Amino acid sequence: MAARILDGKALAETVRAEVRVSVDAFKAKYGRAPGLEVILVGDDPASQVYTRNKEKASNEVGMRGRLHVLPAATPEDEVLALVQRLNADEATDGILVQLPLPKGLREQRILDAVSPAKDVDGFHPINAGLLASGRPGLVPCTPRGCMRLLALAGATLKGARAVVVGRSNIVGKPVAQLLLAEHATVTIAHSRTEDLAAVCREADILVAAVGKADLIRGDFVKPGAIVIDVGMNRIDAGNGKTKLVGDVTFAEAAEVASAITPVPGGVGPMTIAYLLENTVTAATARMEKR
Ligand SMILES: NC(=O)C1=CN([C@@H]2O[C@H](COP(=O)(O)OP(=O)(O)OC[C@H]3O[C@@H](n4cnc5c(N)ncnc54)[C@H](OP(=O)(O)O)[C@@H]3O)[C@@H](O)[C@H]2O)C=CC1
Numbered sequence: 001m002a003a004r005i006l007d008g009k010a011l012a013e014t015v016r017a018e019v020r021v022s023v024d025a026f027k028a029k030y031g032r033a034p035g036l037e038v039i040l041v042g043d044d045p046a047s048q049v050y051t052r053n054k055e056k057a058s059n060e061v062g063m064r065g066r067l068h069v070l071p072a073a074t075p076e077d078e079v080l081a082l083v084q085r086l087n088a089d090e091a092t093d094g095i096l097v098q099l100p101l102p103k104g105l106r107e108q109r110i111l112d113a114v115s116p117a118k119d120v121d122g123f124h125p126i127n128a129g130l131l132a133s134g135r136p137g138l139v140p141c142t143p144r145g146c147m148r149l150l151a152l153a154g155a156t157l158k159g160a161r162a163v164v165v166g167r168s169n170i171v172g173k174p175v176a177q178l179l180l181a182e183h184a185t186v187t188i189a190h191s192r193t194e195d196l197a198a199v200c201r202e203a204d205i206l207v208a209a210v211g212k213a214d215l216i217r218g219d220f221v222k223p224g225a226i227v228i229d230v231g232m233n234r235i236d237a238g239n240g241k242t243k244l245v246g247d248v249t250f251a252e253a254a255e256v257a258s259a260i261t262p263v264p265g266g267v268g269p270m271t272i273a274y275l276l277e278n279t280v281t282a283a284t285a286r287m288e289k290r
């Protein structure tokens with residue numbers, strides 16, 4: 001049996017079309033476009049590509065997107081000052097601080113400075129707490145993208161066994177919270193998990209968010225399971241070039257799973273689409289509160 005391949009690129013296009021509609025409605029109502037501010041500190045080439053894509057994607061749906069590039073040696077107080085200026089700016093609805101930050105900058109201190117109302121990454125402890133309490137707030141983009149891909153797959157979540165491999169605050173934990181909210185029976189596995197293969201084989205829904213190529217092999221996958229591969233690993237392609245792969249050995253898993261996301265073209269594009277969605281959500285919530 002060959003798995004259905006869940007096309008995240010196409011689904012992200014659908015989400016963006018939905019966002020375009022809400023952006024138009026927002027503009028008609030409030031006379032301005034929602035604004036997303038992306039802060040990049042340093043000159044990491046991969047981060048430069050990602051952040052430029054985010055800026056471009058926001059402009060494509062009719063939002064105002066702006067990228068702030070600061071030198072790697074920028075003092076922490078200057079980064080904080082920019083965040084505070086954007087917190088206070090009426091036309092700024094979303095603020096994203098691209099990770100990782102250069103060494104010497106305290107990530108937590110900077111992320112915590114972002115106003116929870118403008119925290120379109122959903123990384124602020126207030127938003128993490130709201131999610132854990134099952135209350136409305138801004139939800140991290142990648143986990144939202146994973147849930148939408150599961151909906152595309154037609155997954156039944158209620159009562160299903162879900163295994164999330166990875167327990168980071170940005171992917172593993174929030175995706176587990178969202179699955180739990182949908183009444184799945186959720187297990188979170190991590191680097192100290194014993195017999196990861198056996199744990200994964202229990203899963204009707206398997207989410208891999210680790211950052212290790214080929215960690216999840218075909219025999220980790222229960223026949224008929226749905227596999228969401230969040231991993232982004234750049235590996236040597238053998239021909240002097242590199243290629244992007246997930247955490248799951250795709251060819252093997254696709255033999256056993258009922259549906260699987262590819263890398264690239266799976267979760268990645270969905271993350272960007274939900275960043276835009278979160279920005280309109282944040283913008284609307286702020287305007288309605290005024
Ligand atoms: N598609 C997208 O849009 C995005 C993709 N990513 C990608 O997703 C992956 C995960 O990102 P992120 O959550 O930030 O990563 P982190 O490095 O923060 O977390 C990785 C997690 O994997 C666990 N882990 C490490 N080794 C093993 C192992 N051998 N077996 C089981 N678990 C293990 C770690 O366990 P422990 O806690 O014990 O250390 C940790 O919980 C990366 O490849 C990243 O590039 C990330 C964000 C967005």
Ligand SMILES: Nc1nc(=O)c2c([nH]1)NC[C@@H]1CN(c3ccc(C(=O)N[C@@H](CCC(=O)O)C(=O)O)cc3)C=[N+]21
Pocket residue numbers: 050096097098099100121141142232244263264265266267268269271272
């Ligand atoms: N504050 C913050 N928020 C983030 O959401 C955030 C971050 N920092 N730091 C880095 C990670 C990683 N991340 C990705 C988003 C999209 C793709 C993506 O679109 N990937 C394409 C391929 C891109 C390529 O070819 O390189 C795909 O999978 O098809 C990848 C990775 C967001 N992150």
